[in-house]
Amino acid sequence: MIQDLVPGRVAGWDSFEDRLRFTPHPAEAASLRSRAPARRREFANGRYCAHRALRRLGTPALAIPAGARGAPRWPDQVVGSITHCPGYTAAVVARRTRVRALGIDAEPHLPLPADVLEFVARPEERARVRRLLAERPGAHWDRLLFSAKESVYKTWFPVTGRFLGFHEAEVRIDPEAGTFGVRIPDSGGAGPALPRELTGRWRISGGLLVTAIAVPAPEGER
Ligand SMILES: CC(C)(COP(=O)(O)OP(=O)(O)OC[C@H]1O[C@@H](n2cnc3c(N)ncnc32)[C@H](O)[C@@H]1OP(=O)(O)O)[C@@H](O)C(=O)NCCC(=O)NCCS
Structure with a gap:
């Protein structure tokens, strides 16, 4: 669904599965210490979609830690956005040279x-x-x-x-x-x-x- 809402130069990935099998990189999970299992799950779901979107964009698989105020820290030259709610998770990414900013x-x-x-x-x-x-x-x-x-x-x-x-x-x-x-x-x-x-x-x-x-x-x- 998400790919239909963004231009072709944006790579998206989404899932309707609430329990995606994915273990975040230690640098990504650092912000999650002592968080409840449900929050860990939605975070992992989001990172899974983000990594799939990055692969679709053709960029190397790098960690996406949490940055200021919870915004994901994307690899250099990449912009992106993540969302999750019960029954749905999505991520979009694009090359910074082509897209200034993304929000979903x-x-x-x-x-x-x-x-x-x-x-x-x-x-x-x-x-x-x-x-x-x-x-x-x-x-x-x-x-x-x-x-x-x-x-x-x-x-x-x-x-x-x-x-x-x-x-x-x-x-x-x-x-x-x-x-x-x-x-x-x-x-x-x-x-x-x-x-x-x-x-x-x-x-x-x-x-x-x-x-x-x-x-x-x-x-x-x-
Ligand atoms: C941050 C906020 C936008 C998240 O939205 P949400 O509907 O609660 O949750 P979503 O699942 O859709 O999005 C959460 C994801 O947004 C991203 N996010 C969090 N803070 C962010 C920020 N400051 N900038 C960009 N992305 C951010 C993260 O990827 C997060 O998921 P993750 O922590 O698993 O990586 C919301 O909680 C908030 O603080 N809103 C207040 C500010 C606002 O909306 N102002 C309106 C201006 S018109």
Whole structure:
């Protein structure tokens, strides 16, 4: 599923298996000491998908330790993103010369608790989501908005090294095209590294909801 949401220059790997047989490299597992078995499992699932994606990209098999604020430390010249939720794990990677940043997120396709929507959505986003929920009741647009914002953060943080609050980005879902637009009005810290406006793709399938953002590298680097 993940490969359909990213351009061809991005290599993806995903799995619907919750117990993938994979032992993370010691450098990867270092951050997991004293963590609960369920967390170790989701971490291992994510690293498995990441290594398969790297192999698909044709890069050497190197460890992917956890870096600042939990962001994966990808091999030099590679950008990537990992997500996991019950019943699904995915990773995407690309060469830095071709892609500036990647962010993906998977969620169960379920309603978002009302208080969470209040917390994550700007007033205009809440209004749009409520309209979509009323006019197109087949999809949990509130959960989709949340997932898109998680993808924004995963795209944003590795480039800027800065936290981004939920209300700092505005997401507008296109229910027909399977895309969403992102506007980061105050991109302080990002500078020219990341455009103020991004585009992502979304998909709902098999009880899951997945969002993905791939920011192309500037022309000169491609
Ligand atoms: C970090 C965060 C985005 C993870 O999302 P999640 O839905 O809880 O969990 P997912 O399974 O989808 O993703 C977890 C993976 O994200 C990656 N990740 C964690 N922190 C990250 C960061 N700072 N930057 C990029 N990727 C990160 C990791 O690969 C992690 O898996 P791993 O620890 O097994 O390697 C979320 O917990 C969070 O902190 N959000 C607050 C910030 C935010 O979303 N702002 C919205 C801006 S509009």
